[in-house]
Structure formats: C-alpha cells, structure tokens
Amino acid sequence: VNNFYKQGLVQKSDVLNADVQLNTVESALSKATSNIENASEGLNLLAGNPQDKQSLYSTDSLTQEIYGFENAALSETRSDIMAMKTALNASKMMVKSSNMALLPKINAFGSYQFNDSKAFGFNKNSYMAGISLSWNIFSGNQNMSKIKSANYTTDKINKELNQFVDKSRLELNKTLRDLNDLQIEIKKHDTSVAQATEALRILNNRFKEGLVSTTDLLTAQAQLSQQRIALAQAIMSYNITKYYTELLTSNY
Structure with a gap:
C-alpha cells in the first residue's frame, strides 16, 4: 500500500x-x-x-471429529448411575434389617461331655442342648420409627435415581440435537469461507489493476477472517459436544 x-x-x-x-x-x-x-x-x-x-x-490443526450418533442411547450402567443404584440397594437392606428387629431372636446351644475314671475311657458321657428365645417388646415404637425412616430414605433415593436418569436422558437428547445443529452450521460456514475466499481473490486481482480501493480489499480480508474464525468455533463446539455425548453414553 x-x-x-x-x-x-x-x-x-x-x-x-x-x-x-x-x-x-x-x-x-x-x-x-x-x-x-x-x-x-x-x-x-x-x-x-x-x-x-x-x-x-x-x-x-482443528479438524472435525465426526460422531455417528444415530443409535446413541443412555447407558444405565454408567458409573454415576450404578453408584446411585448401589446406594438404593444398601438402603433397601437397611429397611430389611429394621424389619428383622421386630422379630424375636432364637438361639440354639448345646454341649457334650466325656466323663470316665480312666483317661480316654469314654464310658460315661453327658450332653446338654437347649434353645433360648428373646423378644424385646418394649422397643417396638423405636423400631417402627427406624423402619419409617429407612423407608423414607429408600423412597427418596429411588426418586432421586429416577430423576437423575430422566435428566441424563433429556441431556443426551439435547446434546444430540446440538450436534445436528452444529453439523449444519459447519456446512454453512464452509460455504461462506469458500465464497469469501473467492471474493477476496477477485478483489485482489482488481486491486492490482487499480480498479478497487484498499478499503474494499481490507473489508474482504476481514470478512474472510471472520468466516474462518466462525468455522473454527463451530468445529470446536462440535468436538466438545461430541466428547460430552460420549461421556453420557459411556459404560464407565
């Protein structure tokens, strides 16, 4: 210039x-x-x-990583979902344990003795066997409170698990739609970059012949740069969304 x-x-x-x-x-x-x-x-x-x-x-170099999301589905064996299922099973065991506390306890015992005047004679023997039954009837209200508390905790964890799975499924559907939108956006930016490149080439040739002003040439260069940046941002967003989709559908 x-x-x-x-x-x-x-x-x-x-x-x-x-x-x-x-x-x-x-x-x-x-x-x-x-x-x-x-x-x-x-x-x-x-x-x-x-x-x-x-x-x-x-x-x-920023390149688009194509993701085949046609058959993508939420995996309920994902580590965070499995952790919540484990907590639910543990809570159910607590309910079972609290219910068992209402039942009486039965213990069996027995003994056998060898008695003889001579060592190792084994001519006089005796044995004893019995069963003991215990039942604490004075802690019934306390046990019932524990059962109600355990049931409430189990229901709470179960609802949280179902809500978390539903939320994850909605998030996956949203992510898949975002991938589709970003794919369309990338195609449009590809076309825009090609058009801006061709426009800059034409203006550059005309500028060398003195047919266009420097301002027109700079405007074309700026437009091409903007389209390239927009394309790079769309590809970056696509790749990030693709990795997030893999996380949602992962078994780990």
Whole structure:
C-alpha cells in the first residue's frame, strides 16, 4: 500500500486503513499467544506439574471429529448411575434389617461331655442342648420409627435415581440435537469461507489493476477472517459436544 501511495495510486486514508488492519491482526496474535500460555499453565496445574516448568502445549490443526450418533442411547450402567443404584440397594437392606428387629431372636446351644475314671475311657458321657428365645417388646415404637425412616430414605433415593436418569436422558437428547445443529452450521460456514475466499481473490486481482480501493480489499480480508474464525468455533463446539455425548453414553 505504501508503494501504491508513493506512486499516487491510493490515498492517505487507504494507507491508514491498512495500518489499522495490521495493528488489529498483530493485537489478535499477541492475545492468542497469551491465551496459549494461560492454557498451558492451567494444564500443568491439572497434571500436577511444577508451575516453574516453562512448557507450552503446541496448538494442533482443528479438524472435525465426526460422531455417528444415530443409535446413541443412555447407558444405565454408567458409573454415576450404578453408584446411585448401589446406594438404593444398601438402603433397601437397611429397611430389611429394621424389619428383622421386630422379630424375636432364637438361639440354639448345646454341649457334650466325656466323663470316665480312666483317661480316654469314654464310658460315661453327658450332653446338654437347649434353645433360648428373646423378644424385646418394649422397643417396638423405636423400631417402627427406624423402619419409617429407612423407608423414607429408600423412597427418596429411588426418586432421586429416577430423576437423575430422566435428566441424563433429556441431556443426551439435547446434546444430540446440538450436534445436528452444529453439523449444519459447519456446512454453512464452509460455504461462506469458500465464497469469501473467492471474493477476496477477485478483489485482489482488481486491486492490482487499480480498479478497487484498499478499503474494499481490507473489508474482504476481514470478512474472510471472520468466516474462518466462525468455522473454527463451530468445529470446536462440535468436538466438545461430541466428547460430552460420549461421556453420557459411556459404560464407565
């Protein structure tokens, strides 16, 4: 642009617009570099690495990871659901234990003795056997209160389990719809990027011939950058949603 300005082909305003665009790109690049450093330090903290270790995670190419979600279904053997089922079974055992406390307790006992004047004669023997029955009838109200409390806890856990499963199923359905919407959005952004690229190519050729202004060219470049960023954000959102869908349908 400066060369065109020296040749009198563009105006001073075109040079200033080009400088503004350059400063904007440099500022965005600096911010992106800082974000990479912040993310690297956060990952080091999660991994338990020392914070004084200067290690940056390199950025990779952002590609869409296609997920076949046609037959996706909520797995009730997922670890968090199984944990709630285990708690429900334990609560049911507490109810059974409380009910057993109402019944009388029966204990059987027995003994056998060997008696003889001579060692190891075994000619005079005796035995004793019996059964003991115990029943605490004075703690009936206390036991009934325990049974009611255990039943209430069991019902509460059962309702929480059913609600959690229903909520997880709704969340899965929402996530699948989000994946479908993001797939459509990615296709639209792909088309927009292709169109913006072609428009920039045409304007760039016309700019070299002096048929369009620098402002038009910068506008086309900015539009292409915006479409590329929108496409990258859509792909990133798709991949994150895809991983979350795998978590919801996982058996672990």
